[in-house]
Amino acid sequence: MRPRFAAAVALTATAAIALTGCTKKNETDTAGGTDAGSKTYKVAFVPKLQGVPYFEAMNAGGKEAAAALGNVEWLYQGPTQADAAAQADIVRSYIQQKVDALIVAPNDPDSMAPLLQQAKDAGIHVATADTDAPSSVREVFVNQATAEGIGQGLTDALLKAMGGKGKYAIVSCGQTAENLNSWIEVQKAYTKEKYPEAQIVDIVYAGEDQAKATQMATDLMNAHPDLTGLVGECTSSAPGVAQAVKDAGKIGKVFTVGLGTPQAMKPYLQDKSSTAAILWDVENLGYLTAWAGAQIAQGKPFAATNNVSSELSAVEYTEADKMLLLGPALAITDQNVDQFNY
Amino acid sequence: MSVTTAEKPAVRTTKVLPSPVTGQEIVLVGVIAILWVALWVSTPAFMTAGSIQPLLVATAPVALVGVGMTIVIITGGIDVSVGAAIMVCSVLTAKLLVDAEVNLGVAVIVSVAAGGLLGLVNGVLIAYGRVHAIIITFGTANLFLFLGLQIFGSGTVNGIPGTLAFFGRGQDGRTFGVPHAFLITLLITAAAWWYLRHTAGGRHFFAIGGDAQAARLAGVRVQRRVLLAYVLTGLLVGLASCFVIAQGTSTLDQSVGSGKELAVIAAVVIGGTSIMGGRGSVLGTLLGALLVQSVASGVTQLGWSSQLSDLFVGIFIIVAVGADLLRARARRSR
Numbered sequence: 001m002r003p004r005f006a007a008a009v010a011l012t013a014t015a016a017i018a019l020t021g022c023t024k025k026n027e028t029d030t031a032g033g034t035d036a037g038s039k040t041y042k043v044a045f046v047p048k049l050q051g052v053p054y055f056e057a058m059n060a061g062g063k064e065a066a067a068a069l070g071n072v073e074w075l076y077q078g079p080t081q082a083d084a085a086a087q088a089d090i091v092r093s094y095i096q097q098k099v100d101a102l103i104v105a106p107n108d109p110d111s112m113a114p115l116l117q118q119a120k121d122a123g124i125h126v127a128t129a130d131t132d133a134p135s136s137v138r139e140v141f142v143n144q145a146t147a148e149g150i151g152q153g154l155t156d157a158l159l160k161a162m163g164g165k166g167k168y169a170i171v172s173c174g175q176t177a178e179n180l181n182s183w184i185e186v187q188k189a190y191t192k193e194k195y196p197e198a199q200i201v202d203i204v205y206a207g208e209d210q211a212k213a214t215q216m217a218t219d220l221m222n223a224h225p226d227l228t229g230l231v232g233e234c235t236s237s238a239p240g241v242a243q244a245v246k247d248a249g250k251i252g253k254v255f256t257v258g259l260g261t262p263q264a265m266k267p268y269l270q271d272k273s274s275t276a277a278i279l280w281d282v283e284n285l286g287y288l289t290a291w292a293g294a295q296i297a298q299g300k301p302f303a304a305t306n307n308v309s310s311e312l313s314a315v316e317y318t319e320a321d322k323m324l325l326l327g328p329a330l331a332i333t334d335q336n337v338d339q340f341n342y
Numbered sequence: 343m344s345v346t347t348a349e350k351p352a353v354r355t356t357k358v359l360p361s362p363v364t365g366q367e368i369v370l371v372g373v374i375a376i377l378w379v380a381l382w383v384s385t386p387a388f389m390t391a392g393s394i395q396p397l398l399v400a401t402a403p404v405a406l407v408g409v410g411m412t413i414v415i416i417t418g419g420i421d422v423s424v425g426a427a428i429m430v431c432s433v434l435t436a437k438l439l440v441d442a443e444v445n446l447g448v449a450v451i452v453s454v455a456a457g458g459l460l461g462l463v464n465g466v467l468i469a470y471g472r473v474h475a476i477i478i479t480f481g482t483a484n485l486f487l488f489l490g491l492q493i494f495g496s497g498t499v500n501g502i503p504g505t506l507a508f509f510g511r512g513q514d515g516r517t518f519g520v521p522h523a524f525l526i527t528l529l530i531t532a533a534a535w536w537y538l539r540h541t542a543g544g545r546h547f548f549a550i551g552g553d554a555q556a557a558r559l560a561g562v563r564v565q566r567r568v569l570l571a572y573v574l575t576g577l578l579v580g581l582a583s584c585f586v587i588a589q590g591t592s593t594l595d596q597s598v599g600s601g602k603e604l605a606v607i608a609a610v611v612i613g614g615t616s617i618m619g620g621r622g623s624v625l626g627t628l629l630g631a632l633l634v635q636s637v638a639s640g641v642t643q644l645g646w647s648s649q650l651s652d653l654f655v656g657i658f659i660i661v662a663v664g665a666d667l668l669r670a671r672a673r674r675s676r
Contacts, residue, residue: 052497052596053497205648209601211400214511215589216648219396219639220643221392222390223386235595236595236597244511248392263593264592267501268592
């Protein structure tokens with residue numbers, strides 16, 4: 001009796017969740033366009049998830065831009081987990097609020113595309129930032145760095161520490177994360193081309209789990225006793241690989257680099273278990289995102305080179321792929337880590 | 343409840359306890375042994391201290407929470423809130439370590455107390471609310487998640503000091519080469535094994551899972567026992583959270599604990615505990631957790647594709663449940 005009851009209850013719960021998910025879908029077809037006339041433009045940004053330092057730093061930059069520009073109201077809300085459905089609900093609510101510009105860092109670019117179409121139909125200017133939805137109606141993509149910039153930055157920083165040769169492995173996160181995979185492709189090609197004596201021996205996927213990333217890095221060091229380098233491809237595996245090297249007592253023998261946020265990487269940069277964190281100035285990315293939102297809300301076109309602020313005096317725009325590029329990737333080391341408060 | 347005929351009570355008393363180890367445990371020991379030997383020959387360093395020690399450390403939190411989960415499942419319940427509870431205890435403890443710079447003892451006590459409190463919430467609602475455990479803990483999982491995110495504020499906890507290194511993967515986490523986290527887990531598992539097998543209170547959990555109504559009529563205080571099962575799980579979640587912090591990095595983010603409830607339930611099921619209640623073993627759970635972690639490490643050390651370990655865990659669960667059903671059928675036909 002009991003297990004059958006449990007199964008029935010579980011089914012009912014699932015069905016209820018599925019139903020509530022569906023009923024919300026078709027509520028927002030009627031909104032009309034209202035972007036003209038108002039002096040203050042509402043620019044909304046929906047991150048992949050909120051509460052993590054990365055997107056909170058973007059939020060800080062966005063707020064700063066709104067204050068500097070004067071005619072922008074910056075709105076920021078994201079799901080508490082990197083979940084495409086929860087993110088879609090927030091996007092729909094912004095469509096209903098009839099914001100002037102809606103910028104999304106999509107968790108799932110494919111499922112976000114029809115929602116962006118809905119927003120456009122409602123007269124809202126749409127854009128993407130941080131992660132693109134290439135096959136959507138977005139007017140601009142605010143790109144933090146090119147895949148080449150990041151992949152080459154990671155490879156150069158690691159191989160410099162490894163002396164230009166040796167075996168290294170990559171601990172990545174989501175196996176289907178498109179941006180991570182595009183960086184890995186660059187790392188593979190660039191290593192082969194520029195460092196013929198270096199070799200990537202394995203690429204493993206730990207999800208967003210720090211402890212798992214650390215354990216996998218430990219296993220990789222055991223699997224390849226001659227390993228001298230590790231790359232943590234995302235913000236949870238970057239400190240993970242460094243921790244593994246530290247725990248194994250291999251600081252100075254195995255070098256690590258990673259895509260980590262400065263404050264999280266600070267202890268590892270200081271004890272040398274991590275050589276460098278490759279990132280970009282996230283606050284500036286937020287600033288540029290808010291600025292771009294204000295531009296499209298006002299219907300202003302982008303120039304080939306844009307003077308956004310004193311720190312962002314020459315932001316390049318490419319018309320072919322409608323992309324604003326923040327600039328080259330940034331290497332964070334124990335020397336400059338204190339400049340960043342996120 | 344099996345019907346005992348009045349004619350032969352004397353025969354029953356000599357063999358009232360089940361055998362000390364179940365068939366499932368012997369099978370698991372065999373599977374793990376074969377796996378380790380296979381990895382020993384096919385990888386350069388699987389059978390070295392540098393590989394086995396971290397493996398045991400990584401096994402500890404899942405196995406430890408698994409002890410509580412086994413008792414809960416033996417009573418016919420389930421607790422799907424342990425992942426979220428780990429998040430609450432971890433972030434609370436990590437914040438204390440950073441902001442108040444508390445020492446190891448205080449950190450463990452606070453974490454265990456917090457876990458016990460969360461377990462008490464589950465236990466009271468399930469024992470006295472009389473709603474099925476999956477619904478209650480599904481609800482509290484979301485409440486705990488909210489609570490955890492509130493404690494996180496909007497950001498990660500950075501700069502966690504090495505106070506808990508005693509439970510960690512590094513040099514400070516071992517005595518004579520034995521990782522403390524695993525040793526503690528082993529001792530608690532042994533104590534739970536003895537308690538479940540040799541005390542009346544321990545046997546009551548099985549009685550409840552077999553038939554709660556009959557247990558009540560036989561004088562078992564069902565509600566108190568059920569409450570205790572969830573509180574125990576909560577206390578163990580608190581201690582396991584200290585292990586989780588110790589084996590993580592100096593940063594704690596919102597993903598902590600996420601999906602751990604499934605890892606724990608998988609270990610329990612692979613360990614041979616019947617998901618329908620009434621039968622199970624904490625020793626099996628420890629072996630189940632060890633098998634899952636050995637497979638994960640083995641897959642990485644062999645250079646195989648990471649998602650293969652999910653495939654293997656899935657196969658283990660299905661085989662374990664299948665074996666349990668076959669055993670149940672064999673018992674019925676006897």
